[in-house]
Amino acid sequence: MHLIKKQQEIANANFTSRLFVEGMAGTGKTTAAIERIKSLIKEGAAADSILVMTPQATLALPYRTALRRSRVKTAADVQMETLGSLAFHTVDLFWPLLAQDLGFKDRPHFLTLEMVQYYMTRLVEPEIRRQDYFNSVHISRNRLYTQIVDNLNKAALIGFPHDEIGERLKSAWLGDVEQAYIYDDAQASANLFREMCREYNMLDFSLQVDLFVNHLWKLKPVRAYLTAKYRHLIVDNVEEDTPATHDLLREWLPLCESAAILYDKEAGFRRFLGADPKNALLLKAVCDVTIDLDRGRVMSPDVEAFQVAIAPHLGEKDGQARPKDGNPRGAIVYPQDTRYQPQMIDWAVNHIASLVHDQGVSPREIVVLSAFMPDALRFSLQSRLDERNVPNRTHRPSRALREEPAARALLTLAKLAHPDWGMKPSKFDVTYALTASIGELDLVRARLLTDTLYRDGRLLPFERISEAQMQSRVTFELGARYERLRSWLDTYITTTSLPLDAFFSKLFGEVLSQPNFGFHKQFDAANAAANLIDSARQFRQTVGKIEPDVPAAPEYISMVDAGVIANLYVRDWQADKQDAVLIAPAYTFLLYNQPIDYQFWLNIGSTGWGQRLYQPLTQPYVMSRQWTLGDKWTDALEVVANQEVLYRVIAGLIRRCRKGIYLGYSEYGEQGMEQRGPLLMAVQNMLRRLTREEQHV
Amino acid sequence: MNLPDDFVFSQTSLQDYVDCARRFELRYLLRQRWPAPEVDDMLEFEARMDKGEQFHHLVHQHLAGIDGEVLLPRIGDEDVRRWFDVYLKSGLDGVPEMRRPETTITTVLNDTMLLAKFDLLAVKPGGRALIVDWKTSERMPSTERLAQRLQTIVYRYVLAASGEAFYGGQPIPPEQIEMVYWYADHEGATQRFPYDAAQYATDTAYLAGLIEEIASRPNFPLTPDVNRCRFCPYRSLCDRGVQAGRLDEWDDGADEIDLTAFTLDIDQIAEIEY
Numbered sequence: 027m028h029l030i031k032k033q034q035e036i037a038n039a040n041f042t043s044r045l046f047v048e049g050m051a052g053t054g055k056t057t058a059a060i061e062r063i064k065s066l067i068k069e070g071a072a073a074d075s076i077l078v079m080t081p082q083a084t085l086a087l088p089y090r091t092a093l094r095r096s097r098v099k100t101a102a103d104v105q106m107e108t109l110g111s112l113a114f115h116t117v118d119l120f121w122p123l124l125a126q127d128l129g130f131k132d133r134p135h136f137l138t139l140e141m142v143q144y145y146m147t148r149l150v151e152p153e154i155r156r157q158d159y160f161n162s163v164h165i166s167r168n169r170l171y172t173q174i175v176d177n178l179n180k181a182a183l184i185g186f187p188h189d190e191i192g193e194r195l196k197s198a199w200l201g202d203v204e205q206a207y208i209y210d211d212a213q214a215s216a217n218l219f220r221e222m223c224r225e226y227n228m229l230d231f232s233l234q235v236d237l238f239v240n241h242l243w244k245l246k247p248v249r250a251y252l253t254a255k256y257r258h259l260i261v262d263n264v265e266e267d268t269p270a271t272h273d274l275l276r277e278w279l280p281l282c283e284s285a286a287i288l289y290d291k292e293a294g295f296r297r298f299l300g301a302d303p304k305n306a307l308l309l310k311a312v313c314d315v316t317i318d319l320d321r322g323r324v325m326s327p328d329v330e331a332f333q334v335a336i337a338p339h340l341g342e343k344d345g346q347a348r349p350k351d352g353n354p355r356g357a358i359v360y361p362q363d364t365r366y367q368p369q370m371i372d373w374a375v376n377h378i379a380s381l382v383h384d385q386g387v388s389p390r391e392i393v394v395l396s397a398f399m400p401d402a403l404r405f406s407l408q409s410r411l412d413e414r415n416v417p418n419r420t421h422r423p424s425r426a427l428r429e430e431p432a433a434r435a436l437l438t439l440a441k442l443a444h445p446d447w448g449m450k451p452s453k454f455d456v457t458y459a460l461t462a463s464i465g466e467l468d469l470v471r472a473r474l475l476t477d478t479l480y481r482d483g484r485l486l487p488f489e490r491i492s493e494a495q496m497q498s499r500v501t502f503e504l505g506a507r508y509e510r511l512r513s514w515l516d517t518y519i520t521t522t523s524l525p526l527d528a529f530f531s532k533l534f535g536e537v538l539s540q541p542n543f544g545f546h547k548q549f550d551a552a553n554a555a556a557n558l559i560d561s562a563r564q565f566r567q568t569v570g571k572i573e574p575d576v577p578a579a580p581e582y583i584s585m586v587d588a589g590v591i592a593n594l595y596v597r598d599w600q601a602d603k604q605d606a607v608l609i610a611p612a613y614t615f616l617l618y619n620q621p622i623d624y625q626f627w628l629n630i631g632s633t634g635w636g637q638r639l640y641q642p643l644t645q646p647y648v649m650s651r652q653w654t655l656g657d658k659w660t661d662a663l664e665v666v667a668n669q670e671v672l673y674r675v676i677a678g679l680i681r682r683c684r685k686g687i688y689l690g691y692s693e694y695g696e697q698g699m700e701q702r703g704p705l706l707m708a709v710q711n712m713l714r715r716l717t718r719e720e721q722h723v
Numbered sequence: 724m725n726l727p728d729d730f731v732f733s734q735t736s737l738q739d740y741v742d743c744a745r746r747f748e749l750r751y752l753l754r755q756r757w758p759a760p761e762v763d764d765m766l767e768f769e770a771r772m773d774k775g776e777q778f779h780h781l782v783h784q785h786l787a788g789i790d791g792e793v794l795l796p797r798i799g800d801e802d803v804r805r806w807f808d809v810y811l812k813s814g815l816d817g818v819p820e821m822r823r824p825e826t827t828i829t830t831v832l833n834d835t836m837l838l839a840k841f842d843l844l845a846v847k848p849g850g851r852a853l854i855v856d857w858k859t860s861e862r863m864p865s866t867e868r869l870a871q872r873l874q875t876i877v878y879r880y881v882l883a884a885s886g887e888a889f890y891g892g893q894p895i896p897p898e899q900i901e902m903v904y905w906y907a908d909h910e911g912a913t914q915r916f917p918y919d920a921a922q923y924a925t926d927t928a929y930l931a932g933l934i935e936e937i938a939s940r941p942n943f944p945l946t947p948d949v950n951r952c953r954f955c956p957y958r959s960l961c962d963r964g965v966q967a968g969r970l971d972e973w974d975d976g977a978d979e980i981d982l983t984a985f986t987l988d989i990d991q992i993a994e995i996e997y
């Protein structure tokens with residue numbers, strides 16, 4: 027691997043120093059840090075004494091992959107953690123040391139986000155209803171709860187008491203009194219949730235972090251354990267991390283043998299999750315050596331010239347010099363006269379197909395981005411790319427399991443198998459479940475079966491179809507399959523009672539995945555079933571321990587139906603390795619932190635680029651260590667903040683692009699409104715300026 | 724080459740291959756989940772796994788420095804308390820002082836990564852190197868069977884091949900390595916497997932051959948031993964039966980349950996919809 031001199035100072039030297047490495051994205055910081063790890067191991071360090079810390083697990087993927095591929099003995103043993111995972115492991119290991127002071131009797135219950143949503147609904151929602159909290163807020167319950175939890179998380183990550191959330195938000199607010207009430211309600215809900223967690227020995231993310239940084243890390247044996255276990259620290263994207271991590275590192279750095287702290291300039295994309303780039307810079311003072319990497323290794327000269335040319339139109343000072351051999355126009359492609367969004371999609375798909383099929387570009391080197399990626403846009407892109415035989419994959423933060431046909435079928439069959447729950451599925455759901463469950467059964471025949479044999483919440487035997495003509499319309503073969511499924515359910519009803527996850531598993535194994543049934547050799551269906559089973563099992567295990575009297579199975583089903591749980595499941599990172607065009611929201615791609623050859627930015631006229639999400643219960647700038655208590659959040663501050671975010675996002679995207687950017691634009695957006703967002707303005711102004719410059723030459 | 728270049732072998736994946744090539748392919752190459760039951764009594768199976776996990780966690784806590792007297796009274800399950808009590812009395816007898824619980828070592832063999840995750844690695848630099856594996860199974864397999872298990876082979880091999888960092892920078896001589904299976908449900912009875920250079924050479928050849936075979940084989944056939952399919956979740960995919968095997972016929976002394984599979988994905992926090 028060829029490294030420039032400054033990279034070599036990171037990779038091959040300073041093994042007893044603490045390095046602070048700064049540089050823009052794409053200057054080779056991570057590459058140098060990976061080489062440093064290999065060198066440390068070759069110098070005799072035990073690989074598992076090296077800790078790679080990143081703000082989120084995805085950012086450790088380049089390390090994991092590179093070290094596994096390196097063929098350096100033991101390199102795969104390097105440990106990767108986030109603050110969250112470190113907090114979880116440490117609390118789970120050392121909780122007995124807190125038992126006396128904090129009153130833990132048993133091993134605490136660690137709540138996943140899904141279970142947090144559930145307990146919010148179960149324990150906090152009744153109070154919200156009773157008190158008529160949030161009566162003027164019109165967002166989904168899940169988003170409401172997410173923001174309550176987000177406030178608790180921010181309190182832990184920034185380091186202020188959780189009962190000061192409301193006051194903090196109110197003190198910065200300048201508008202109507204209604205919003206102040208909302209902040210009061212957010213505080214009351216957060217307090218209630220925290221009390222419930224204490225009462226039931228449950229630890230959500232915020233409590234885990236709090237216990238870790240404010241209690242366990244302060245205990246001598248715990249600190250000794252961690253600092254002896256991890257002697258070498260590699261901290262990447264520290265600017266995306268939170269003050270809690272920075273505080274931990276400030277105390278840890280003097281105790282370790284070596285460290286490399288990597289800081290991306292002009293980033294901080296996770297601000298809405300508590301990232302604090304300014305606070306991260308304070309770590310420079312506890313490091314022995316600072317290294318500034320300033321040579322981009324990703325962008326072509328044209329792409330770099332585009333980045334420099336657009337910067338002043340996004341509010342940056344006009345100071346950077348364009349590379350001599352770079353032409354901004356050479357980096358970008360944009361459509362002429364696209365009035366409507368479908369035309370823009372056609373334009374993008376045509377170019378992608380041409381890159382892949384005519385120019386031999388690998389699909390994995392193309393990403394399609396948008397400020398947000400609404401389902402309709404994602405779906406249009408996917409189907410158009412499919413038509414053109416371009417492999418593609420989407421990346422969404424989460425996806426409801428009940429949207430998966432296999433999971434929906436399982437949920438309906440569970441209701442049929444448990445008449446005592448009193449949850450009779452609709453005819454529509456039964457038809458749908460039969461189609462998904464029985465091999466080769468089409469919707470028409472499934473409908474026929476449902477209409478004639480589904481009575482009062484139960485499926486009747488096939489022989490109950492009296493007319494021979496109707497039986498033969500269904501066919502005897504399909505009738506026999508129906509009968510096998512029905513009698514399995516019948517036997518289950520009369521003889522067995524299993525927890526829901528075990529029921530799903532047995533039904534899957536003994537019927538649905540057997541030959542002639544709908545899940546046989548259907549790998550996607552099996553994955554969806556496995557995810558549903560995991561989710562149901564985790565629910566049962568957690569609820570069973572916390573409230574053994576709650577009937578877990580029907581409770582789970584109603585929560586899924588209500589959209590409270592089974593909304594999230596961990597993505598299969600394997601899928602990300604496919605050679606396919608990635609379709610993702612811009613932020614998701616930025617937090618991948620992987621450069622790519624070609625980027626397609628869609629809807630650049632949308633106001634979504636650089637605009638903050640609507641979060642009525644919280645405020646990322648006020649919930650920050652950089653906020654001075656007593657200051658007011660004004661419209662002027664909002665404008666400046668949005669402009670800064672837009673610049674950083676755009677600069678971040680360009681710095682992760684090697685060859686070219688396609689700027690997708692349509693005069694009218696999805697809703698038929700004319701598009702005049704700030705990114706479009708910036709691009710147009712830049713083009714006008716380039717034209718003027720060209721005329722002067 | 725069948726294997727992705729970041730593929731890592733472990734004793735479990737190699738054991739799966741030896742038991743059934745198709746299972747190896749489905750589980751590790753295709754990473755195909757197939758959520759059918761492995762045994763008939765899923766709940767009892769889960770309860771045993773849960774107890775095993777609790778015991779391993781307690782030992783980890785103890786080795787991380789928490790006093791046994793602090794841990795013991797907080798154990799709710801009777802079996803687990805009994806096992807842990809036995810451990811406190813004799814589990815660490817003769818175990819060298821430098822103890823590293825839950826330690827992973829990876830080595831490179833035939834240009835492929837091979838990983839071993841030890842419950843406990845205890846090394847005296849210049850002296851003995853002991854691998855301890857805590858077992859909570861009801862049955863104790865015979866010494867001959869255990870000697871053939873990939874766990875016994877892989878663990879000792881990996882430590883001999885890549886244990887330098889724990890031995891003052893020098894390779895650990897095979898003669899200093901010993902693997903011990905410690906049985907909590909049998910009053911701390913042990914099965915011990917010393918090592919030597921000849922065995923190391925045999926294992927190197929065997930493992931290299933196995934990896935080579937996997938990397939180069941054109942297809943992964945179903946096992947001819949249909950008995951194995953009774954306890955395999957893929958049985959419906961392979962057309963090898965309907966019902967899972969009976970738990971009381973399942974060989975818990977030999978079959979591995981991966982107790983490290985439990986992870987809480989706390990990083991979901993970054994993935995939520997605002």
Ligand code: SF4
Pocket residue numbers: 743744745746749945946951952955956957958959961963
């Ligand atoms: S069911 Fe039998 S043949 Fe199929 S993977 Fe399992 S063990 Fe192999």
